[in-house]
Amino acid sequence: MSGVLLWVVGPKGNAASLLNLEPRASKKQRRPRLYPAGVRVVSVVSAISSSVASPSRSSVERVYEVVLKQAALVREQRQEEALDVKKPEEAEGLTGGDLLNEAYERCGEVCAEYAKTFYLGTLLMTPERRKAVWAIYVWCRRTDELVDGPNAAHITPKALDRWDKRLNDLFEGRPYDMYDAALADTVSKFPVDIQPFKDMIEGMRLDLRKSRYMNFDELYLYCYYVAGTVGLMSVPVMGIAPESKASTESVYNAALALGIANQLTNILRDVGEDARRGRIYLPQDELARAGLSEEDIFRGKVTDKWRAFMKEQIKRARKFFDEAEKGVVELNAKSRWPVMASLLLYKQILDSIEVNDYNNFTKRAYVGKAKKLLSLPVAYGRALLGPSTD
Numbered sequence: 001m002s003g004v005l006l007w008v009v010g011p012k013g014n015a016a017s018l019l020n021l022e023p024r025a026s027k028k029q030r031r032p033r034l035y036p037a038g039v040r041v042v043s044v045v046s047a048i049s050s051s052v053a054s055p056s057r058s059s060v061e062r063v064y065e066v067v068l069k070q071a072a073l074v075r076e077q078r079q080e081e082a083l084d085v086k087k088p089e090e091a092e093g094l095t096g097g098d099l100l101n102e103a104y105e106r107c108g109e110v111c112a113e114y115a116k117t118f119y120l121g122t123l124l125m126t127p128e129r130r131k132a133v134w135a136i137y138v139w140c141r142r143t144d145e146l147v148d149g150p151n152a153a154h155i156t157p158k159a160l161d162r163w164d165k166r167l168n169d170l171f172e173g174r175p176y177d178m179y180d181a182a183l184a185d186t187v188s189k190f191p192v193d194i195q196p197f198k199d200m201i202e203g204m205r206l207d208l209r210k211s212r213y214m215n216f217d218e219l220y221l222y223c224y225y226v227a228g229t230v231g232l233m234s235v236p237v238m239g240i241a242p243e244s245k246a247s248t249e250s251v252y253n254a255a256l257a258l259g260i261a262n263q264l265t266n267i268l269r270d271v272g273e274d275a276r277r278g279r280i281y282l283p284q285d286e287l288a289r290a291g292l293s294e295e296d297i298f299r300g301k302v303t304d305k306w307r308a309f310m311k312e313q314i315k316r317a318r319k320f321f322d323e324a325e326k327g328v329v330e331l332n333a334k335s336r337w338p339v340m341a342s343l344l345l346y347k348q349i350l351d352s353i354e355v356n357d358y359n360n361f362t363k364r365a366y367v368g369k370a371k372k373l374l375s376l377p378v379a380y381g382r383a384l385l386g387p388s389t390d
């Protein structure tokens with residue numbers, strides 16, 4: 001893949017590079033690389049904007065507006081399905097093509113490389129849904145890599161503006177490279193709104209300028225941007241079970257909750273690692289109420305105050321997981337299991353923090369292979385439950 005980061009820092013694209021497919025390399029050479037190495041990035045400051053960034057409302061209210069908008073789009077699709085309008089699976093032959101198939105295949109390779117368990121889970125989905133989830137995954141991974149990858153030190157708000165512009169282009173059917181082409185095809189087939197994608201970029205902008213969160217309201221908005229958005233992007237593709245009687249909004253809320261729960265868990269797992277980068281993704285007011293200072297975090301000593309604080313943070317993350325779990329059973333049958341499995345696996349990171357006696361400063365919480373394997377039949381059993389029908 002060529003020119004991805006170059007495009008971010010300053011497009012060199014021309015009409016021919018809109019579908020930037022390389023000749024197929026040998027299997028060994030084909031390890032997916034998200035960005036070319038050694039690209040110099042120009043530093044220019046730029047203004048930051050977001051449709052959900054308005055200071056007068058709470059974060060929950062702002063995010064809920066996006067949920068409603070996205071839910072309305074999917075409600076329309078469900079009505080069309082009820083009227084037997086052509087489904088994306090059936091439309092495959094109309095939009096297929098070797099280049100597009102190869103683009104999706106590459107997205108699958110990236111998923112398999114970066115998130116093996118998740119990739120295996122997607123194999124349970126229908127081919128169309130699986131390919132679409134891969135395309136979304138790759139876009140999310142690349143977006144995160146901009147601020148967390150090898151070139152992160154050079155990424156500026158201006159570079160993110162370019163990535164944003166490129167997103168607009170692909171939603172309008174003008175993809176810049178093959179990964180974008182896969183996503184462009186996905187968003188043309190499924191009722192996916194651009195807003196959650198834009199909001200994820202906004203989360204990355206936030207990461208460039210902010211390293212402290214005054215209260216949970218601020219942290220919630222950050223978690224929505226970088227993770228809740230993934231839930232909103234995924235539901236239109238995973239689909240809601242046709243027999244589900246749950247409201248579309250409630251399913252979206254559950255999807256949002258899963259993203260928030262995952263990100264809160266990420267944050268709690270990575271406290272030490274983040275502190276070493278000068279970052280504290282914990283609500284400052286709650287830290288103060290627990291009698292903890294920034295120095296306590298940087299010192300990284302597990303004290304009774306820290307344990308008590310962590311217990312509350314873990315309790316809150318678990319509430320979001322519980323909220324999410326109620327929605328998983330409303331998804332299409334073939335999407336339920338992988339989502340439930342990922343939920344159970346991520347939730348267990350919280351258990352592991354407890355097992356580590358809340359030492360998330362120097363001990364990394366992880367879920368061992370045996371526990372991972374055991375989660376699969378448990379997830380299967382819960383996924384079998386199926387949607388609410390009354």
Ligand SMILES: CC(C)=CCC/C(C)=C/CC/C(C)=C/CC/C(C)=C/[C@@H]1[C@@H](COP(=O)(O)OP(=O)(O)O)[C@]1(C)CC/C=C(\C)CC/C=C(\C)CCC=C(C)C
Binds near residue numbers: 118144325339342
């Ligand atoms: C009704 C219902 C419950 C539906 C399910 C909806 C659904 C599938 C939700 C998915 C939630 C999810 C997996 C969110 C991702 C959260 C996450 C971990 C975000 C990470 C952000 C930044 O984190 P940070 O930089 O702090 O951490 P790292 O050290 O970098 O890890 C992300 C890295 C953002 C980028 C996100 C991704 C690459 C994951 C994208 C995943 C998908 C598109 C597929 C989701 C599908 C399944 C089956 C889980």
Ligand SMILES: [Mn+2]
Binds near residue numbers: 144148
């Ligand atoms: Mn990251």
